[in-house]
Amino acid sequence: xxxxxxxxxxxxxxxxxxxxxxxxxxxxxxxxxxxxxxxxxxxxxxxxxxxxxxxxxxxxxxxxxxxxxxxxxxxxxxxxxxxxxxxxxxxxxxxxxxxxxxxxxxxxxxxxxxxxxxxxxxxxxxxxxxxxxxxxxxxxxxxxxxxxxxxxxxxxxxxxxxxxxxxxxxxxxxxxxxxxxxxxxxxxxxxxxxxxxxxxxxxxxxxxxxxxxxxxxxxxxxxxxxxxxxxxxxxxxxxxxxxxxxxxxxxxxxxxxxxxxxxxxxxxxxxxxxxxxxxxxxxxxxxxxxxxxxxxxxxxxxxxxxxxxxxxxxxxxxxxxxxxxxxxxxxxxxxxxxxxxxxxxxxxxxxxxxxxxxxxxxxxxxxxxxxxxxxxxxxxxxxxxxxxxxxxxxxxxxxxxxxxxxxxxxxxxxxxxxxxxxxxxxxxxxxxxxxxxxxxxxxxxxx
Ligand code: 2M8
Numbered sequence: 001x002x003x004x005x006x007x008x009x010x011x012x013x014x015x016x017x018x019x020x021x022x023x024x025x026x027x028x029x030x031x032x033x034x035x036x037x038x039x040x041x042x043x044x045x046x047x048x049x050x051x052x053x054x055x056x057x058x059x060x061x062x063x064x065x066x067x068x069x070x071x072x073x074x075x076x077x078x079x080x081x082x083x084x085x086x087x088x089x090x091x092x093x094x095x096x097x098x099x100x101x102x103x104x105x106x107x108x109x110x111x112x113x114x115x116x117x118x119x120x121x122x123x124x125x126x127x128x129x130x131x132x133x134x135x136x137x138x139x140x141x142x143x144x145x146x147x148x149x150x151x152x153x154x155x156x157x158x159x160x161x162x163x164x165x166x167x168x169x170x171x172x173x174x175x176x177x178x179x180x181x182x183x184x185x186x187x188x189x190x191x192x193x194x195x196x197x198x199x200x201x202x203x204x205x206x207x208x209x210x211x212x213x214x215x216x217x218x219x220x221x222x223x224x225x226x227x228x229x230x231x232x233x234x235x236x237x238x239x240x241x242x243x244x245x246x247x248x249x250x251x252x253x254x255x256x257x258x259x260x261x262x263x264x265x266x267x268x269x270x271x272x273x274x275x276x277x278x279x280x281x282x283x284x285x286x287x288x289x290x291x292x293x294x295x296x297x298x299x300x301x302x303x304x305x306x307x308x309x310x311x312x313x314x315x316x317x318x319x320x321x322x323x324x325x326x327x328x329x330x331x332x333x334x335x336x337x338x339x340x341x342x343x344x345x346x347x348x349x350x351x352x353x354x355x356x357x358x359x360x361x362x363x364x365x366x367x368x369x370x371x372x373x374x375x376x377x378x379x380x381x382x383x384x385x386x387x388x389x390x391x392x393x394x395x396x397x398x399x400x401x402x403x404x405x406x407x408x409x410x411x412x413x414x415x416x417x418x419x420x421x422x423x424x425x426x427x428x429x430x431x432x433x434x435x436x437x438x439x440x441x442x443x444x445x446x447x
Contacts, residue, residue, distance in 0.1 A: 008442045024081055026064045027079070035203075035428065036086055038078065038081060043061050043064070044116045045115065046433060047436075052440055055134040055137060058119075066145060072100040074159075076108050092224070115256055117263040124139065142267050150276055161287075165293070167305070173223070175250070176252065182315045183304055186306065186313060197225060251303060252319035258291065261281070295328075301320030302322040316365070317363075353405070353420075356381065356401070357420045375418055376408070379437055389446065414431055415427060
């Protein structure tokens with residue numbers, strides 16, 4: 001791949017242009033062709049990027065997501081926008097059968113990682129940096145929506161951590177956001193669809209040169225079977241937990257909850273919600289401890305736990321670095337920072353750019369061109385970089401990830417993910433969250 005010498009200004013301008021192109025008004029599609037609707041965690045990252053160019057537009061994005069919030073507090077993983085054909089669409093989800101679903105917005109029936117409070121704080125900070133009307137708007141937004149974000153965190157802590165271990169359970173790999181990561185392989189091996197569900201026109205296969213870059217149809221049939229099971233349970237939290245074939249604790253999502261609860265606690269303090277801020281910090285401590293409890297002495301990586309099979313998942317994926325994200329015991333953090341900087345991960349000699357691949361290149365599960373099985377994801381680079389900078393740990397690692405990510409993004413493709421050995425952009429082009437992180441890195445507070 002040719003290296004293009006691109007200035008920060010050009011990268012920022014191009015990223016803003018891409019986001020503008022993906023914008024339907026108050027909803028930014030996750031990608032213009034492949035994902036023509038709003039995805040929950042994409043929307044949070046998108047609003048972080050938008051906040052650097054328009055605080056009101058960033059707020060509008062988060063409000064669109066909030067309008068789709070379920071009555072139990074859940075933020076659904078997809079908010080369907082205009083009537084664009086997408087499979088699996090609203091008919092497959094049939095969220096109207098759920099007592100808690102909103103009546104006037106069409107959504108999916110599952111959730112995604114709770115990065116939203118991180119976005120709320122970014123928007124608030126951007127409003128304050130700009131001052132004037134932006135400041136007023138951002139403060140009114142943060143204060144006025146605090147209870148909605150709080151309800152989201154409470155729902156996760158109650159419905160998804162029933163035994164209060166500080167580890168969130170998920171019932172579909174789509175909830176993790178890392179759909180076909182090898183983290184889920186052993187659990188999916190035990191999922192046997194009892195109904196033959198039709199895998200209709202998959203958009204992803206129309207957008208990649210080679211179907212092997214995406215999940216197989218057999219994987220998709222399992223994905224659809226789980227949706228079928230949840231729909232049968234009318235998306236009732238207790239019923240889903242008892243009946244669905246896929247039940248696993250997600251250590252990465254748990255770390256994100258710990259981080260986000262701390263961020264939301266800061267917002268609570270600022271607006272006089274002291275009791276709720278204390279509740280959120282207790283919640284953050286519970287999940288931080290939960291994440292720590294999964295760390296393998298042998299590998300130093302955090303692990304998911306398959307609840308039905310009662311086994312730890314030992315695959316070497318990026319999720320193993322959950323403690324590095326949320327902060328944990330200093331010796332664990334030190335060991336993880338060294339591991340992530342080292343030759344099994346960012347410093348692997350075959351990598352084009354020194355940013356974390358989704359699976360270690362030394363793992364037998366590594367597939368450099370297949371979605372969450374090996375490629376590098378700019379949005380994950382941003383998350384690690386931000387979390388490390390926030391804690392003030394491993395500054396050299398954070399700086400290297402940021403620098404190499406920016407070099408990777410200089411192809412101006414804004415790919416969904418990147419081939420780690422060649423640096424090639426793969427998946428969707430013009431992916432919104434990729435453009436958003438480029439904007440924050442080039443125009444945001446730490447640019
Ligand atoms: C991918 O997920 C969707 C399913 O929800 C898909 O495979 O169709 C994941 O990368 C997920 O993390 C992301 O939020 C979504 C939209 O970018 O795409």
